[in-house]
Each structure stands twice: as C-alpha cells, then as structure tokens.
Amino acid sequence: MLEGLRLRLGNESTAQILILIVILPLILILTSTSCTSNSQREVVVYASQDQVYAEPILHEFTRESGTKVRAVYDSEMAKTVTLVNRLLAEKANPQCDVFWNNEELRTRQLAARGVLTDWAGFGYRSRRIIVNTNFVSLERAPKSLSALTNAEWRGRVAFAYPLFGTTATHFLALRQHWGPREWETWCRALQANKPFLVEGNSVVVKFVGRGEAWIGLTDSDDVAVGQSAGLPIAASPLNDESLLISNTVGITQGARHPEAAHQLFNYLQSSIVVERLIAAHALEGASAGGKGLKVNWDDLLRDLDAATETLRNIFLR
C-alpha cells in the first residue's frame, strides 16, 4: 500500500508534503505565542513619542497602576506616519488602545477620520533656527525665517523634507501666517538657495553640528540631544514664527481595554509626566505663555492637500 501511495504521489510530492508538515507546526507554535492577550490588566499603546523618553514613563505607569503596557514605537525613518497609517489600516478591527504622539497634526487627522474618540494635548516643544557657532554667531544668525533666502546663506541651510513631520506642519502653519502667495514665494526662494534637504530633524542637527550646513531648522528636543553630545550648536530664541508642538494622547475608537486606556490617557497628561519629559528635554515646558505661531487647525487641515501639493512641486523637482 505504501509503495502504491509513493508511486501515485510521484517523485517530489513526498518531499513537498514532508516539508509542509515541518513548516505548518512551526507556524502553529508561533501563532500560539501570541504577543497580546485579552486580559483587562493590560493596555496596548502605539507611541510616536521617542522610545527613549516614553519607555521609562510607561514602565512607571505599570509599576504604579499594575496595568501591563504593551507598546509599539515609531521610527525616525517613518516620522509618525507608520503608526498613523497602521491605525488607519486597523480601523475596522483596532488593536491599539492609546495613541501617544509627539506632535498634533496627525492626531487631529486621525480624530477627523474617526480613529480616535477622545484626545488631548499637553506640554510643548518648538521649532527653532539653529547655528553652528564655529561659523555663525547667534547674534549674526537670521532673526526671521524669511532671511534664510538671503544669498549669504546659499548652500548653508539644512532642514528636513517639508512634506512630513513637524517640518511640514511648520511650513503649513507659516502659510497660514504669511498668506499663500507670500509663502509660496518664500518656499521657491528657499529652494533656489540650495538648501540641504535631509531625512529628519536629528540629521539636521548632525549636518549643522558637523559644519556641512551652518544653519538649520529643527525641533528643540533634537537640539538638546545635539548639545548634550557636545556639538557646537545654539538655538535662536522663540519668536512669532516658532511653531509650538504639543504632545498629544488619544483613545482609539473601539479600544479593547477601555478602562486601562482611560487610566493611561489621564496619567500621560499628569504634571508628573510633563515634568519628567521636560527634565529629559523631550518637552520645553508645560505652557509657552502665548508665544509662537497662532494656528487655526481646522483651516490647516482643510488646506492640507493643496499646500502639500505645492510643497511637493517646489521641493521635489
């Protein structure tokens, strides 16, 4: 009977079946090692806040509340977008309970698309002009972003691609501040001044710190990291063109652990957490006292696609 079976199966089929018999149990074993469970004493967090800052805070929450936190972090490569797109892709069957973001625009986009139920902002960091002090003193540094188009800074300015992340939000807020026409003129002049368009704000700090560029546009927490690494950089003070960037936290629609989610939601907005983030230089402060750009977020979201298309046409051609 076995001989007949072998002949009917053919030469390689036996090998194929044996291979599948080996592989299938492996997959079954792995699926049984599920990374999440439906226990109510846990909460799933998607955190775009930098892992170095977020992880200790989440551990502290677990210690105080007894609720286990299962976290997924974003990467510098993705600049928040990975988790945002994941939340959108999982909307029909949410896996995440709480979304902790280190900026505001994407949180508002998610709320507008019904992915988040409640959300709130806390603390702030800011967008700053930075200089390499070996080449440019802080006194000589541009006082306004419009000065970045001056010929003396040609080929000496670095900023992240203004199509995503906090750089994009800053550019969009400037569009609201200056008006579309003046803003577009400024963008074209900026691009014509041959800036370094780099992958992220931390790369801006490295570029300026190395002297590849003399001036940069970046986030205050990245400046703090660069200064702690001993780079010769200094940041200009807050002014009316500085964008303030809040941390935001939101509860996903259909969260599987709603009680734990609300617990974490409230914990992250507490003064203790804000102080820890300030101490770690992830935030500058709890409140900026009215400084910085005034942003109408509803209008910004409404004009988002058109403005982004303009940015794409200018900075990607």
Next chain:
Amino acid sequence: MAVLLINSLVTAGMATLLATLFGLATGLVTAALPGMLRRLALVAALVALAMPPFLVANCWLYYLGNVGVWRSWLPVNIFTIWGAAWLLSLMLWPISFLAALSAWRGLDRAHLESEPAMRGINLLRWLLWPAARKSVSWAAVLTSVLALNQFAIPGILQVKVLPVEIWIRYSTSLRPDSALAVSWPVIVVPIAMLLLLPRMDIRWPAELGPTTSAAMRRQLGTALLASSWVVAAAVLFLSVGLPLFQLISASRTWAELPRAWNAGWPVILNSFLFAAMAALVAVALAVATWRTRIGWAFWIPFLLPGMLVAVAVIWLLNRPFLEVVYRSMAVMILMLVLRFIGPVWTLVGTAFRTVDRDLIDAGKLEDLHGWRLFRHVYWPRVGPFATVAWYVAYVLSLWDVETTAVLYPPGAETLAIRVFNLLHYGHDAQVNALCLVQLGLAVLPGCLCAIWVSTTRRV
C-alpha cells in the same frame, strides 16, 4: 515624475554597472586564491552585503562630505547621482561576486588548460565570461532591483529619485493607493528585465582545489591578475575596511556594547529567529512550488514598496478570525517570507530545473523514489544553492525595516527597528554597538557552517 524616474534609472544603472565590474574583478581574484584566503574573501563579501546603508553613508560623509577629512586632497562632490551610484555599488557588488564565483566553481583544471594559448584576456573572453554570463546577468537584475528601490542612500545624498516620491505620497496623503499609483515603474521595469533574461544555468560546483586555483593563477597571467588584484583590494578596503574601521575604532562603541547586549538581548533573539525562520520557510515553499508557473508572482511583493505590502498584509490578516496570526510573532515571519520569497523561488527553482535528467533516471533505475530520490539525487545538487538562497533571505530579513516596522506586534521589535529608532536620538555609540551585533548575526550562519564543515571533514 519623469525626472525622478530618469534619476532612479540612471542611479540604479550606474550602480549595477559598477557593482558588476567590482564583483567580476573580486571574483577573478578569489577564484585564483588558495583555500583559506578564498574563504576569507567570501566572509569579507558577506560582511559588505550585510553592511547597513546608513552606516555606509555616514562613513563616506565623514570622509567626503562638505567638511570631510579627505576633502582637502580629494575635492569630490559626493552629493550627486555619481556619489549615490558609488555607495550603492559598494554595498551590492557581492551579489555579482557570488554569481561569478559560483559559475567558475564549475570549471576544473582541464577546462583551464585545454588550450595553451587561452591565457589572460583570451581566457576571460572565451571561457570565464561565457561560463558566468547568465548567472552574472541574473545577479545584475537583482542588483538593479535593489538599487532602484533604495531611497535611504539617495535621500542622504540629496539625489531625487522615484522611491522618495513613493514614500512622500504614502506619508502625506495617508492613502496607499496614491503611493501605489506612482510605484508602477519600480515594478514594471524589473519584471520586464526578469522576463527578458534567458533561463539561468546553474553550474554544479567542481572541487575547486589547489590545482584548479593554481591553474587559474597561471592561465590568467600576471597583467590581468595584477589589475584584478588592484580593483579587488580597493573594493574590499572601501566597502568593508573603511566602514568597519569607523565602527570598531570608536572606543564608545565597545563601551556601549555590553549595555546594548544586556538591554537588547530579547530584541537580538527576535532578529535572529525571525530572519532564520523566514528564510527557512521561504526555501521550503520554494522547494514545494518550484514547478508552478505562478511562482513568478512571488516577485511582486519584493518589487513593491515595503510599506504598501505591509498595509496589504494588515488588510488581509487584521480580521477577528485571523487575529491569532496577526497578533502573534507569526505575522513577522509571514511578512518576511512574503517579501523575500521571489529571489529564493527563482534560485531554488532554477537549481531544481537544471538537475541532470540522467542522474534522475539513474536514481529511478536504482529504485529510488519519493523522499529517497529527493535526498540522494536532488538535494546533493540543489542543497548548496538552497543554502545560498536561505542566506540571502536571512540577511535581507535581518535588515528589513520598511515592512516589519509597519506591523510588528508589541514585543516583536527587531534590532533593525531598534537601530532606526535610536538613530533619531543621536546615540551614535549605541547605534554602532547594535550594528556590530547585527553584523555578527549576519556572519554567524557562515561561521557555524564553516565550523561544521571542518569538524565533519576531520571526522
């Protein structure tokens, strides 16, 4: 978009050309080396293949950036298409190298000495190039696909290429279909190349013993061998020596290594297990499906931008009745298998198709069927190439971030994801320490294999 496409094609084309030349020159030299030196050259090639893109880019920016240490005596502008092609070729030359070397392993001394006048450039023209042409062509296609889809290196060097546009569409519109709409060139062009190529021949390796390598040295001649040596030495120094030197010469790298290991050993274990098991499953699937014509479709997930493939997997698996898979570690392995099965399937399938029919018939005459036929006839011939395919999938899986970062479940973080997270904070020493660990994982299978081979030979 036309400008971006042209930039992408030019960058990928130049990178492929350079990488193929580097691979051929280094392969020539390696084929002429005695045993231990040849194995060292192989290890160096594997290290070059496993080198992370940002490490290579940062190394060259240190030397040739606007304030690079070499700029005073080498005023070369690296922020150009040429610079991007140069860096990509330094990362991807091992693919052509391995293809050429495997083809030349099929030669023996009689081939090399059959015609006394066939020496030097004539040897290359009438024997070595014809023997390696098909496999090197396939390697060039794979190289160009990898170069075409690369956006990290061109991005760092300010070269505007199509993958950047794809990423931007995905990031700004939050609509994968918008990104997919502009992805068609990076899918169509490589598929066209794959379809136009003739079927690859696998040359079964003869024992490249000391007599064959000695015959190779003699027949290549001093001029050709010397010039190949110069190119090979430069390639190995620039692609492996320089970045490794930068990595290991920083004392903080070693100071951070114990802490990085202690804090990250679950992540290190994840990386190894996911990569090893994904490569194993990919090879097993390729063995099971090599006869099917539809296997060409396996290339599509490899050619598509990774984040779009991940979104598709989320759409497929994030359903209540499939959560047991989606929320477990299996989703990482399935994702990596889907991503890299294309090249594995081609290599394994080609190896199966070129098994000598006479051997199969002889096996059947000896009453070998089913598993015994596979084990005694097919596997000795296919095994080495399945092993190579496993290793290629293993290394690609180790460094994958584009797909796994989009859907990794809590607790399934890998080294590559952690490195990219840490890049943001400027913790270069920690990043370097983790890169050292990652390189160690990349060469670990080769080292274990070498130990096993030498142990079994002694026995």
